[in-house]
Amino acid sequence: MSFPVAALLGPRGVIALPGYFIADTPWAGTKSNNQWSTLTQGSTQLGGGRLATDVSASGDWFREDHYFATGTFKLALVYRKEPSQGIFTITGVSGTQSIDAYAALEALNTYEEVTGIAVTAGLKTVDVLINTKNASSIAFSGGIQSMAWVRTGA
């Protein structure tokens, strides 16, 4: 007689765990993507480069799974701003977070955060999508150097 593995390991998603600080560099790999897999290296970029969209079309995305603890989080991106960039729409953790990567002039190593994200513990599938853009932007490109989730409160 064999025991189901789940019975030995116990239920999932019950006990808050180590998802308190998730520091991720997407160029090192993603779970899956749609037209977002170009590794663009640069000597003036923090971390040595960014994961860039393959084309400049609407609908590019990449996906990663992470385990989050319960609490209040902030999302922090280091990314590239410039005139052809779209808006990052991030879903899967709690609600929707948006960061506009458009700027009239290129700015590598831009740091921006979204605070006050209420999260319940569990495995989250994080999707980063570009399907909108600033009215001034000429395309839907994107390039992210790092993506971090930081628990800031209970």
Add this chain to the structure above:
Amino acid sequence: MAGSVGQYSIGWFPWVAVKSTVGTWIRGANSSVLGLGYFYNTSAAQNDERIVDLYLDSVVWKFAMVAYKDNTRGISTIQLDGVSQGTLDWYNAADIGSQYAEITNLTVTTPSVKSYKMIAATKNAASSGYAIAASSDAWIRTGGTPSTPGGTDTPGYTWEWIPWMASKSNTTFDTRAQSSVQFGGGYLTNSGGAQNSEVVTDFWEDTGTFTYGQVYGGGTDAGICHIRIDDVDKGTIDGYNAGNNAYGTVVGVTNGTAGVKKFAVKMATKNASSTSFYGQLNSAKWTRTGA
């Protein structure tokens, strides 16, 4: 404490984000240091600090930092929940970047969320200030028994490692090389190119199917990277003539038992055309792709 499982090799660029700071901190790009930048307290004042929370299991750890040394630098006091774990002095008479230092044999007795603080509490008598410019922070399990080897709720879905930040152990695979033209701002290498050079660290892996991906490099002297879990080959990536910033994968790696795994990249073999077993590893990442 059932279910309390944490990652066992945790390394990151401090500039990606922090929970909180005291002092004025900036993200500085610098093409001449590992990571191509650092997180830096321009205020350079005594007791400048930065904090993140980490889940640390009740095992033995080491803390490692890569940072800049010069005559304006302070001493990093590394705290967990307000208790000092040791110090690292970043003073040096001459400017020099990408300096590696570690504090070993740090025993955590209770698995829980810890407030990790790096505070510039003191300085070398010869230093003029308390500035700390770090390229990386890392916590690496070096011993002890995980509190919940069975595991329940886990973080073992996506695990990323920048090898030059720190490893658990190695066999002639421990040279940090800085490069402005490479991802990660550099790589870890077995500079002698010896056969069976190996770099090892631990991570927590859930059950399921995984894809392994690495950014790496190599020339005509490169060996074949054997991607190993618990001393068993899971696939290979050939570095021969790879150039810089190559990206290779091993797909469909299945794991039937959740738990702490020994992960290693071993230069066990080589392409018939290669002259050596040289390895150049920029990053490693395991991604769970299915049940």
